[in-house]
Amino acid sequence: MAEQSVRAWRLVLDHIEGDLLEGRLNPGDRLPSERDLAVDLGVGRSSVREAFRVLEVMGLIRTATGSGPQAGAIVIATPTGGMSQLLRLQVAAHGFPLADVVQTRLVLEDAVVHALTTSADRDTAEAHRMLEAMDAPDLSPAEFLALDAQFHLALAEASDNSVIAAMMAGLRSSIESYVQAGAVAIPDWSAMADRLRKEHRALVARVDAGDELAARALLRAHITGYYTAAGLTRRQPSDPPIPTPDPTEN
Template sequence: MTAQWRPVRQSRTHELVLESIERQVLAGELKAGDRLPPERELAPALGVSRSALREALRVMETIGVLVANVGRGPDAGARIVRNPDDALGRVLRLHLALGSYGLEDVLEARVVLERSSFEAAARSASEEVLAEAQELLGRMREAEADVPLFNELDTAFHVLIARASGNRLISTLTSAVRESVRTLILQAEEGAEDWAATAAGLNAEHEELLRLLAAGEGSAAADLVERHIRGFHGAVVGDREGGAPARETPDP
């Protein structure tokens, strides 16, 4: 099915351009991988200025549904993509910074999402996923002295398990929620009084989580990941909101 471009109304022009593109995506006339016509063709087809068109395309890039490659050749131009993870994380991080959500809200969302993903992953995780998770944990043990790298690998472990749940939306939301508090968690890790002991404790919990997944013990894995999250994330909430830390043993 070929996309049909029609002029749009002039009020709030870039929003109307977005609506036009959205309609074509919903109608199946545009799909992931499709390229938009060049600006010099698309702007007059929609009856808008090229500046208004560019504004709409920038918005689409921000929300992770478009990638624009500058230059010439087969890879140049704007292309529809499916890349919600990073975009959703950026948006959520900004809303958290603006006070739209509290850290306690994010904590509870993380608990709900990861309980679900670990329980599902215990049923569906493949040998390849379990091996990849084990490799990540090995790298985390080696990176205990490198806090930023440890934080990065920790995030990768939790997102991997979310993907292994088989639910792509849960995976995306888990990644976004974790990304929204990444900087706060990293700051708390770097400020830990005894980071070596904390990192060793976290790695021990990660190892037990992976053991429970491999054994298919989803309910036990869900319970442990909740305790695991409430430890460090709960301490961050307590520190930032003036309350007491949720647990003595922190966890990112």
């Protein structure tokens, strides 16, 4: 019976997925009622409710009781929150190998730099706000690194690529946990914080100038440099040299 119930709610999910893929359902549309779906698919209403709960947790629909235009289950236009939540749950449940996190960061943030430097209307205001926040005196390593993670997320969100932004948001807890763990191995945190501030400002300056090649090199050196300095990864021969940030960009 339990196995049949699982198959039933998955049948509902598959049906709704098909409607989305075929364009019969679009963002903003209301799903058929529980009763109608149950009759059409030959399943119990409890199975439909279970499928709706799964879709709501995934951020694909929102549900509201009552009557009127906002009642029922409605497809959400930008379900990035669901993707972020699923990634966070995966991190919490299993964790990701550090090498995979670093490689994924490099791929995602490289795409962010490309999107920003090739955009005519890029907006890095939030990233600049994070730079100013990281200049505050007496920040603990944990506080500084939390702002650091928010800085990188702000750049991702500014790229206007909702998938990349959602993935970065979902990986944020994993990224933070690793960089926080590495901070205790750094003998002179004050010097490291100064270095990271300069690297951040140099990176944003190149992004704002639309200099993609320089920004990508700075980003890769910034990410791999910290993990190496913290003893989390070993420097590879293929890693780019760590550039000295231009003091005029500080």
